[in-house]
Structures are given as structure tokens and as C-alpha cells.
Amino acid sequence: MSITSDASSLSQEGLALQAATTADEVCAVQLAQRLSLPVLTTGMDLVHFTSAKAVLVVSGQALYLQQTGRGAPGPVGVNFGSAGMRHRSRSGTSELLGKAVGHGKKIPLRVLDATAGLGRDAFILADLGCEVVMCEREPVILQMLHYGLQSAASSSDIWLSGVVQHMRLCSQDARYLSAKEIQGMDVIYLDPMFPQRAKSAAVKKEMALFQMLLERSADPQDADALLVWALQQNTARVVVKRPSKAPNLATLKPSHCIEGKSVRYDVYVHRKLL
Ligand SMILES: C[S@@+](CC[C@H](N)C(=O)[O-])C[C@H]1O[C@@H](n2cnc3c(N)ncnc32)[C@H](O)[C@@H]1O
Incomplete structure (x- = not known):
């Protein structure tokens, strides 16, 4: 050893x-x-x-x-069964995200989360009933996600193990997915890195680690290119999570926005969800 x-x-x-x-x-x-x-x-x-x-x-x-x-600060990991995740899955935040992706308009709704990160948004979507494919390209974060999914899948908590049945992990840059892998997806969801001022200590410690690991993803042009790629795919809509006052990605105007307190969801609609 x-x-x-x-x-x-x-x-x-x-x-x-x-x-x-x-x-x-x-x-x-x-x-x-x-x-x-x-x-x-x-x-x-x-x-x-x-x-x-x-x-x-x-x-x-x-x-x-x-x-x-x-x-x-304390450790950062992926714990889908944490009190924070349980609270989030029952809070208004999940409603906004659900509304943005078009939850309820099609069952099941298939979402490609092209920026999985620590998988929290993906988990919220899966808890709402979406089928979620997550892409993560950063190897350390990918492994943390993998452990988090495994641990949840083997949990005796039926709710937790049930939700992660609807989440699948792809270890690659989303832009290199084949057309076949994207076929059947209804929505592409993006939550790119954004340099922002965080208020809570918990968010600050996560951001510090993300920034250390993800210099490439913090490049605004990288996020712009990801949106341009997403809009070229054959899905009904693309949803981008942004801090509420941040400019649109790639200066592209969305079809509509769902506004929250500190974040907004920019929704680019190609066609109806049927
Ligand atoms: C801000 S985090 C996403 C947080 C996530 N929404 C959550 O709820 O935990 C952005 C993540 O997207 C990943 N990422 C950025 N561009 C990507 C791409 N083209 N393909 C795959 N992963 C990407 C980064 O490595 C990073 O982990």
C-alpha cells in the first residue's frame, strides 16, 4: 500500500x-x-x-x-438522506425547479442534468417523479456522487432508496453524449458554476471546494458554450439555473423565467412537452 x-x-x-x-x-x-x-x-x-x-x-x-x-470548515460530501435534503425536497424550492422543467406536463418526464455536481437538484427532480440522467465530468465530484448514490440505494429508508432508482450517472462531459443517449430526453437542465457571494457558511464551504476543483467550469465562456450545445439538442426545453441578478448565459433571452428569492430558472422552450 x-x-x-x-x-x-x-x-x-x-x-x-x-x-x-x-x-x-x-x-x-x-x-x-x-x-x-x-x-x-x-x-x-x-x-x-x-x-x-x-x-x-x-x-x-x-x-x-x-x-x-x-x-x-466541515466536510463536503453527497448525502441524499441528510436533514437538509429532506427539507429541500419538501420546500418551495422543489416547486420552482419542478415548474421550470415542466413537471406534471408529461409522465415520466426525462431530464438530462448536464451539470450534476453534488446531485442535489437531480435528487429533487427524481423525488418529484422525473427520470434523471446526470452527467459529471470532474472525477473527484463524480466519485462523491457515486458513493452518495450507492449509499442511498442500499439504505433501509424506502423513500431514499426509491428516489435514487430514478437517477443514473454518466461519467463524462455532457457535450460528448451521443445523439442516441440524448434521444428520448425531454429537458436538459444546466446549473453551471457562477462566481457569487454566499451568505451561509454551508454554501461558502461548498463553493470554496467547488472553486478549487472546478476552475474550468467557473469560466463563463464554458457555461455559455454549454447552453449553446444544449439548445442544439432535440429536446422540448432547456432550463438554466442562475443567481437572480446574473446576466443570461450567452446573452440568449429565455422564453420565460421562474423567479425565486436568490435564484431564477431561465426556460428555453422548443416545443410542448407531450
Ligand atoms: C454548480 S455545480 C452543479 C450543482 C448541482 N446542480 C447540485 O445540485 O449539486 C456544476 C457542476 O457541473 C459540472 N459540469 C460543468 N460543465 C459540465 C459538462 N459540460 N459536462 C459535465 N459536467 C459538467 C462541474 O464539474 C460541476 O460539478
Whole structure:
């Protein structure tokens, strides 16, 4: 097993991987090989290990990213059964997202979430009854999503394991999906990165990690190109999540907008959902 605390073998993003317990070491080493990350000694104190910006921790069925150093915020991972997700799935936020994709107009509604991230929007859509295909191109986030889905699928909570039955993960850039894979999709949903000021500590810690991992996705031209691609596909509509005051992506005017308190959904309609 290759265990290191050598800063020179860290990834470009300053990432390393660690097993939470000795029982997690085999999984940690396999994952580290897949992601080309060095493995830190199990039990190594991450508060004082500042050679890495963040460490991916394998802990049983969970995989989370922990920033290092004193005063670092708590871990970020994918936990679809968390109190936050349960609350969100019952709040008005899901209604807005549902309205934007056209929930209720077609059953089942097939949504391609081309920017899966931590999968929260995809989960909300699946909970509403949509069939969701998620695309994620960033390997670390992809693995966190994979662990989150596996853990939810094997949960004894019937609601949770049931919802994730309607979510499928594709490990690639959405723009490289074949026409056959997109065929049958009703909606393409986009939530690209946007540099914004966050109010809550929870959002701030996630954004810090996203920004570290996703410099490419934070490029506004990358998001513009993604919308242009999405609009060229044969789907009934494309929905883009934006901070409420942000300009339209690619300066393209949507057919209509669904406004929330801090976000809006720009809806580009090609045809009726039938
Ligand atoms: C802001 S996050 C999305 C958050 C997500 N909506 C959620 O609810 O957790 C944007 C994600 O999209 C991914 N992404 C951006 N462009 C992509 C593309 N062309 N194909 C696949 N993934 C992409 C990034 O890697 C990043 O993880």
C-alpha cells in the first residue's frame, strides 16, 4: 500500500486521499489509483497537514472532501438522506425547479442534468417523479456522487432508496453524449458554476471546494458554450439555473423565467412537452 505524507506527490489541485479507518484502506488505495492521488497515513491529523488544500476521505459508504488546516470548515460530501435534503425536497424550492422543467406536463418526464455536481437538484427532480440522467465530468465530484448514490440505494429508508432508482450517472462531459443517449430526453437542465457571494457558511464551504476543483467550469465562456450545445439538442426545453441578478448565459433571452428569492430558472422552450 502506498501511504505518503510527501507534499511533492500531491495532485495539481493540492489534493490527497485518506482512509478514515484501517478497514477503509483497501478502498482508499483503489480509489487513489483511479484518481491518481497520494494516500495519506490513516489517522493523520488533517488540521496540521497543510501541504494539501483538501483531503478526500473514504469512510465506509461515504466519501467526503475535507479542507485541511486550522479553522477549516466541515466536510463536503453527497448525502441524499441528510436533514437538509429532506427539507429541500419538501420546500418551495422543489416547486420552482419542478415548474421550470415542466413537471406534471408529461409522465415520466426525462431530464438530462448536464451539470450534476453534488446531485442535489437531480435528487429533487427524481423525488418529484422525473427520470434523471446526470452527467459529471470532474472525477473527484463524480466519485462523491457515486458513493452518495450507492449509499442511498442500499439504505433501509424506502423513500431514499426509491428516489435514487430514478437517477443514473454518466461519467463524462455532457457535450460528448451521443445523439442516441440524448434521444428520448425531454429537458436538459444546466446549473453551471457562477462566481457569487454566499451568505451561509454551508454554501461558502461548498463553493470554496467547488472553486478549487472546478476552475474550468467557473469560466463563463464554458457555461455559455454549454447552453449553446444544449439548445442544439432535440429536446422540448432547456432550463438554466442562475443567481437572480446574473446576466443570461450567452446573452440568449429565455422564453420565460421562474423567479425565486436568490435564484431564477431561465426556460428555453422548443416545443410542448407531450
Ligand atoms: C454548480 S455545480 C452543479 C450543482 C448541482 N446542480 C447540485 O445540485 O449539486 C456544476 C457542476 O457541473 C459540472 N459540469 C460543468 N460543465 C459540465 C459538462 N459540460 N459536462 C459535465 N459536467 C459538467 C462541474 O464539474 C460541476 O460539478
